[in-house]
Amino acid sequence: MKNFFISCLRSAGQVFFQNSAWSGILLIAGIFWGSHQAGSTAPAWGALLALAVSTLTGRILHLPEDDGRQGLWGFNGILVGCAFPTFLDNSVWMWLALILCAALSTWVRTGLNNVMRTWRINSLTFPFVLTVWLFLLAAHSMHSLPSDSLPVPGEPAAFASAFDAGFMPLLRAWLCGISQVFLIDSPITGLIFIVALAVSSPRAAIWGAVGSAVALCMAILLRASASDITHGLYGFSPVLTAIALGAVFHRPSFGAAIWALLGCITTVFVQAAFDTALAPVGIPSLTAPFCIVTWLFLLPLVKFASDKAPDHSDWHRHGGRQGRHDRKER
Amino acid sequence: MKNFFISCLRSAGQVFFQNSAWSGILLIAGIFWGSHQAGSTAPAWGALLALAVSTLTGRILHLPEDDGRQGLWGFNGILVGCAFPTFLDNSVWMWLALILCAALSTWVRTGLNNVMRTWRINSLTFPFVLTVWLFLLAAHSMHSLPSDSLPVPGEPAAFASAFDAGFMPLLRAWLCGISQVFLIDSPITGLIFIVALAVSSPRAAIWGAVGSAVALCMAILLRASASDITHGLYGFSPVLTAIALGAVFHRPSFGAAIWALLGCITTVFVQAAFDTALAPVGIPSLTAPFCIVTWLFLLPLVKFASDKAPDHSDWHRHGGRQGRHDRKER
Amino acid sequence: MKNFFISCLRSAGQVFFQNSAWSGILLIAGIFWGSHQAGSTAPAWGALLALAVSTLTGRILHLPEDDGRQGLWGFNGILVGCAFPTFLDNSVWMWLALILCAALSTWVRTGLNNVMRTWRINSLTFPFVLTVWLFLLAAHSMHSLPSDSLPVPGEPAAFASAFDAGFMPLLRAWLCGISQVFLIDSPITGLIFIVALAVSSPRAAIWGAVGSAVALCMAILLRASASDITHGLYGFSPVLTAIALGAVFHRPSFGAAIWALLGCITTVFVQAAFDTALAPVGIPSLTAPFCIVTWLFLLPLVKFASDKAPDHSDWHRHGGRQGRHDRKER
Numbered sequence: 001m002k003n004f005f006i007s008c009l010r011s012a013g014q015v016f017f018q019n020s021a022w023s024g025i026l027l028i029a030g031i032f033w034g035s036h037q038a039g040s041t042a043p044a045w046g047a048l049l050a051l052a053v054s055t056l057t058g059r060i061l062h063l064p065e066d067d068g069r070q071g072l073w074g075f076n077g078i079l080v081g082c083a084f085p086t087f088l089d090n091s092v093w094m095w096l097a098l099i100l101c102a103a104l105s106t107w108v109r110t111g112l113n114n115v116m117r118t119w120r121i122n123s124l125t126f127p128f129v130l131t132v133w134l135f136l137l138a139a140h141s142m143h144s145l146p147s148d149s150l151p152v153p154g155e156p157a158a159f160a161s162a163f164d165a166g167f168m169p170l171l172r173a174w175l176c177g178i179s180q181v182f183l184i185d186s187p188i189t190g191l192i193f194i195v196a197l198a199v200s201s202p203r204a205a206i207w208g209a210v211g212s213a214v215a216l217c218m219a220i221l222l223r224a225s226a227s228d229i230t231h232g233l234y235g236f237s238p239v240l241t242a243i244a245l246g247a248v249f250h251r252p253s254f255g256a257a258i259w260a261l262l263g264c265i266t267t268v269f270v271q272a273a274f275d276t277a278l279a280p281v282g283i284p285s286l287t288a289p290f291c292i293v294t295w296l297f298l299l300p301l302v303k304f305a306s307d308k309a310p311d312h313s314d315w316h317r318h319g320g321r322q323g324r325h326d327r328k329e330r
Numbered sequence: 331m332k333n334f335f336i337s338c339l340r341s342a343g344q345v346f347f348q349n350s351a352w353s354g355i356l357l358i359a360g361i362f363w364g365s366h367q368a369g370s371t372a373p374a375w376g377a378l379l380a381l382a383v384s385t386l387t388g389r390i391l392h393l394p395e396d397d398g399r400q401g402l403w404g405f406n407g408i409l410v411g412c413a414f415p416t417f418l419d420n421s422v423w424m425w426l427a428l429i430l431c432a433a434l435s436t437w438v439r440t441g442l443n444n445v446m447r448t449w450r451i452n453s454l455t456f457p458f459v460l461t462v463w464l465f466l467l468a469a470h471s472m473h474s475l476p477s478d479s480l481p482v483p484g485e486p487a488a489f490a491s492a493f494d495a496g497f498m499p500l501l502r503a504w505l506c507g508i509s510q511v512f513l514i515d516s517p518i519t520g521l522i523f524i525v526a527l528a529v530s531s532p533r534a535a536i537w538g539a540v541g542s543a544v545a546l547c548m549a550i551l552l553r554a555s556a557s558d559i560t561h562g563l564y565g566f567s568p569v570l571t572a573i574a575l576g577a578v579f580h581r582p583s584f585g586a587a588i589w590a591l592l593g594c595i596t597t598v599f600v601q602a603a604f605d606t607a608l609a610p611v612g613i614p615s616l617t618a619p620f621c622i623v624t625w626l627f628l629l630p631l632v633k634f635a636s637d638k639a640p641d642h643s644d645w646h647r648h649g650g651r652q653g654r655h656d657r658k659e660r
Numbered sequence: 661m662k663n664f665f666i667s668c669l670r671s672a673g674q675v676f677f678q679n680s681a682w683s684g685i686l687l688i689a690g691i692f693w694g695s696h697q698a699g700s701t702a703p704a705w706g707a708l709l710a711l712a713v714s715t716l717t718g719r720i721l722h723l724p725e726d727d728g729r730q731g732l733w734g735f736n737g738i739l740v741g742c743a744f745p746t747f748l749d750n751s752v753w754m755w756l757a758l759i760l761c762a763a764l765s766t767w768v769r770t771g772l773n774n775v776m777r778t779w780r781i782n783s784l785t786f787p788f789v790l791t792v793w794l795f796l797l798a799a800h801s802m803h804s805l806p807s808d809s810l811p812v813p814g815e816p817a818a819f820a821s822a823f824d825a826g827f828m829p830l831l832r833a834w835l836c837g838i839s840q841v842f843l844i845d846s847p848i849t850g851l852i853f854i855v856a857l858a859v860s861s862p863r864a865a866i867w868g869a870v871g872s873a874v875a876l877c878m879a880i881l882l883r884a885s886a887s888d889i890t891h892g893l894y895g896f897s898p899v900l901t902a903i904a905l906g907a908v909f910h911r912p913s914f915g916a917a918i919w920a921l922l923g924c925i926t927t928v929f930v931q932a933a934f935d936t937a938l939a940p941v942g943i944p945s946l947t948a949p950f951c952i953v954t955w956l957f958l959l960p961l962v963k964f965a966s967d968k969a970p971d972h973s974d975w976h977r978h979g980g981r982q983g984r985h986d987r988k989e990r
Contacts (some may be wrong), residue, residue, distance in 0.1 A: 061632055093552065097599070103598065104626070111629025117450050119775050137603035143489045143553035153485050153606070155813050156942075159803045222753065223803035266764065269757070273797035276813070280610040280940040282486075296764070299771025302721055391962055423882065427929070434926065434956070443961025445779050467933035473819045473883035483815050483936070610940040612816075 008051045010071025012078055015181060017248045017315050018200040019070050020027065026196035033192065034184035042085035043183065050081025050102035057106040070316060076105035078126035082183045088139055089146040089286045097135055097145060117313045119299050126291045136283045151259045153282030163226040177212035177235015183229050204247040211242025211264050218268040236268040237290035245296045248315045253305035267293045332626050338381045340401025342408055345511060345643050347532040347578045349400050356526035363522065364514035369399025371413035373513065378433035380411025387436040398645060406435035406458040412513045413462045418469055419476040427465055427475065447643045451628050456621045468615045483612030493556040507542035507565015515561050534577040541594050546599040567620035569599040574624045578645045583635035589627065597623045668711045670731025673739055675841060677908045677975050678860040679730050686856035693852065693965040694844035702745035703843065710741025710762035717766040730976060736765035736788040743792045743841045748799055749806040757795055757805060765791050773790045777973045781958050796943045813942030816825045823886040837872035837895015845891050865908040871902025871924050878928040897950035904954045913965035919957065927953045
């Protein structure tokens with residue numbers, strides 16, 4: 001039972017690649033704070049429920065225990081749990097669909113990892129993206145899953161107005177870029193998330209903060225939609241790309257730092273690309289831009305100064321405390 | 331010559347994973363009945379033509395003989411042959427395109443199986459889906475291929491009215507869910523198909539019937555489009571998922587039965603998702619929801635009670651009468 | 661330094677699978693002529709800049725030297741360089757994005773080749789297609805990258821009028837089908853390109869010319885959009901498919917010739933399909949139809965009369981002068 005709780009908490013941390021229950025507690029606290037501020041704690045309760053469901057699913061299907069211990073069964077699930085109440089109206093069907101989708105995300109991860117291990121990469125948060133996309137698309141066709149918070153399918157929005165770059169709006173957008181990783185729109189939550197990262201890995205915290213700042217600059221310079229910038233929607237994918245490339249899959253070096261910055265900048269373009277590409281079907285990009293850019297930067301297996309032989313199929317190979325548990329997944 | 335005919339008949343059966351010429355005869359009879367009732371036997375003649383073309387293609391290209399004997403060259407082709415006259419107007423160009431597409435489906439299957447064997451899964455009916463999608467999309471841009479029966483590209487349809495669940499409408503929708511596997515909208519054909527399945531595998535027949543019933547319940551409860559439900563359009567993909575997971579790729583066990591039901595329910599959501607996702611480009615989902623869900627449920631290589639070591643690249647491994655011919659393709 | 665120039669020139673030739681600096685010089689001359697005629701040499705300068713950037717990127721990242729020598733670092737880059745000024749307005753941001761995208765195309769190619777080598781195929785020009793798609797989609801969401809030359813996202817265009825098939829329009833459309841490989845709309849450039857091909861491989865030149873002619877006939881017979889036909893937009897992908905299947909990946913034989921013609925005809929349908937499929941998001945198909953059809957025809961590893969054991973992961977295996985350098989890429 002205690003193992004189960006620790007596994008769930010670590011799952012929250014693994015969204016940011018951190019195998020740490022303390023990070024997880026802080027992240028969940030941040031989710032509660034942010035969703036409370038926004039007027040409904042449903043996303044936070046959804047996160048807890050989905051965390052439990054997806055972690056239990058791993059146990060029931062006898063997926064490799066090591067993954068469970070490191071919180072790898074539930075990190076897609078917690079994102080599923082945040083996403084459903086954010087985009088779908090509160091109803092019995094929404095909660096039942098959330099449970100199915102959270103369970104699904106666990107074995108879809110095992111399946112996609114089986115596929116991607118062929119090229120020594122990891123499915124990252126794509127199981128979350130894929131399964132939630134399918135359910136949100138379905139909600140547009142199913143009257144029992146009202147989707148008033150989803151974008152209306154149609155042509156991409158025209159340019160409205162430029163971002164008004166004062167100090168407070170910039171600070172807000174920068175912190176929300178971090179809080180939006182868990183679909184929370186709150187600067188305070190962004191601060192809590194930076195602390196949660198620093199508890200486990202100061203390097204990851206710095207790269208996360210840098211990633212959000214770089215993305216913010218790029219989005220303003222390229223004059224993306226002001227409202228998207230304000231709510232941090234140009235930040236959360238670059239934040240994850242920056243942490244992945246800067247603090248997880250490569251050891252620190254000058255080359256790796258440039259690589260991470262390039263990845264971060266590329267993610268801003270890919271975020272804008274998904275905003276256009278998904279407009280006709282009325283779904284959000286979720287963390288797809290992060291996944292795609294990180295794959296494009298990991299697949300060539302470029303090796304920097306102090307890197308070991310490149311293998312990006314499991315981030316625990318990269319010297320974390322749990323490094324000894326690696327590569328036992330089927 | 332006799333071999334050629336048996337190979338063609340088995341191909342019809344293989345759409346439902348049945349290596350049986352008797353099933354094939356009954357299925358083709360059902361197609362003729364249903365298309366005759368609907369006012370045009372063009373889909374039935376298209377099915378026969380495409381069956382011949384795709385099976386010949388396998389022979390001409392010297393693809394592995396074992397596949398041909400088991401009817402694996404033509405099962406995508408027969409679906410191509412049903413789909414073209416259903417969605418495109420009768421014209422010389424339609425029939426020439428049908429011939430090209432049927433031939434294409436044979437070697438696209440070989441190619442996709444070469445890809446998917448890497449992860450021990452099979453391309454299922456996806457060669458049919460991919461090639462027909464390409465030609466139907468093309469029909470929207472080519473004036474010699476009039477496409478009045480295709481959906482008009484545009485925004486997803488709004489919710490019109492709820493399904494009126496009397497006994498006869500339910501019975502009709504349940505049986506049409508089965509007949510629509512071959513794009514036929516006829517309850518009698520649905521009955522013939524159940525018999526065709528029972529001739530070769532009672533277990534498959536039961537799972538097909540259960541799959542259509544479960545999908546019908548889910549689509550009504552989730553309030554999908556009433557007209558789609560009436561015509562069985564929420565049924566045919568879950569029927570195939572139920573047969574694949576319940577009667578083909580796993581041996582009977584309690585766990586495998588739950589797994590098949592979960593797959594069946596998930597397919598209903600994915601069907602609704604594709605209805606939204608394909609609206610802007612004006613093409614039908616075909617059996618894509620079945621393929622995607624079945625892959626997502628097979629890729630993790632979950633093993634139930636009495637299963638052998640999981641390998642889902644070829645359903646003839648799974649103890650059919652032709653089990654000894656397996657894995658000789660390429 | 662001399663090596664660097666030769667590498668760049670060969671890169672231009674490699675767009676047509678030719679490892680020849682002389683071809684490259686003629687192709688670049690054709691690009692300058694065509695873009696000068698069209699009123700702006702920006703695409704030609706873009707091509708040169710992108711060629712330098714992508715080739716330098718290969719060197720900086722220490723990608724395999726053999727690839728660089730054969731011009732395989734830069735052939736996606738030169739296409740990126742032609743595409744950006746063609747579809748995006750002249751601005752500082754366009755040029756900076758061009759540089760990032762050209763660099764990206766080099767390592768995306770390495771990554772995609774790592775993936776596709778699993779099934780003995782090559783990524784062809786898909787790194788160009790993928791990276792440019794992402795940036796063009798992004799341009800619709802970013803006000804600093806005005807995209808007045810891009811299609812407006814919306815429903816596929818209705819049929820306007822039939823192609824008027826006189827001798828001069830036919831000649832123009834045939835030659836533009838070849839010049840459009842580098843996104844140039846000029847019959848003279850088409851002629852220069854045929855010469856450029858003949859300098860290195862007369863067989864490739866003949867297949868290129870035949871491919872454009874076959875595509876032209878098919879597009880007229882199937883009554884595709886007249887303006888697309890006039891500007892050669894139905895030609896450039898079939899031209900590349902014809903060269904790939906007819907003159908690169910198979911040795912000459914009757915079977916291989918039929919195979920190449922089938923591929924060429926299929927590409928016309930797939931081009932029409934992409935015109936429909938991409939309309940809602942407002943981007944051009946680029947050479948995606950060529951890539952997809954060529955993969956579908958190479959993946960089954962069909963072997964004709966005089967072919968060696970099929971391996972399509974690198975066209976230099978196929979007896980070119982550089983054949984001895986093959987398969988050293990990681």
